[in-house]
Amino acid sequence: MNLESPKINVGKSPEDVCAFLADIKNFESLMPENISKFEVLSEDTFIFALKGMPEIVLKKKEVIPPNKIVLGAAGGKLDFSLVGHINQVDDNSSEVQLSFSGDFNPMMAMMIKSPITKFIETLATNIPSSI
Template identity: 55%
Template sequence: MELESEKVTVQKSQQELFDFLTNVENYDQIMPESKEKFEVKSQDTFAFALKGMPEIQLQIKETREPEFIVLGSTSDKFDFSLDVVIEPVDEKTSQAQLFFHGKFNAMMAMMVKGPLKKFIGALAENTSRLC
């Protein structure tokens, strides 16, 4: 299953946004309002839970400074990655877009598509509000 967020403009340079998003502690600031839990597990891993969904643990799997970050699930049962693409606009502004790649059976994909689309949309929107 493939999903993508809208492209959002962020009042941070490409490098500043990359640095922000490669610090897992900062994801707490861009989580949706439905967040019930957020916990940093290590320097590159965090766990979170949203209302009505199981806890998910994400790890930074790959980076290409300053334009690309891959967050991947640490669970075999919920195999997915979330790619963040950061493009420069000017010295103080960048654009970000999230791409979700999941390997689910058809039944699971039907159940999670709506909540996941909402989740990546909220992450992108909250990222656009950063200053």
């Protein structure tokens, strides 16, 4: 299953956006309002939960400054990744798009497609106001 957020314009350089996303503590400010838990476990791992959903542990897997950051599942039964793609528009602005990919059975994919789509859209749309 592959999902993408809309492309969001950010009034910061790709380097600034990448540095912001590479610091996992900053993901707390990007979370939806219905978050019930957010905890930094280490410098590259955090756990979060949305109301009515199981806890998810995300780990920073790769950072390719200033254009890409990859987060992935840290253990658990589901294997997925969340990738931030950062492209320069001009000297002081960037375009950010989040993409989610995971290998799920058809029943699971059907159940999580809508909540995951909303989730990555919320993360992306919160980036400009959080940096």
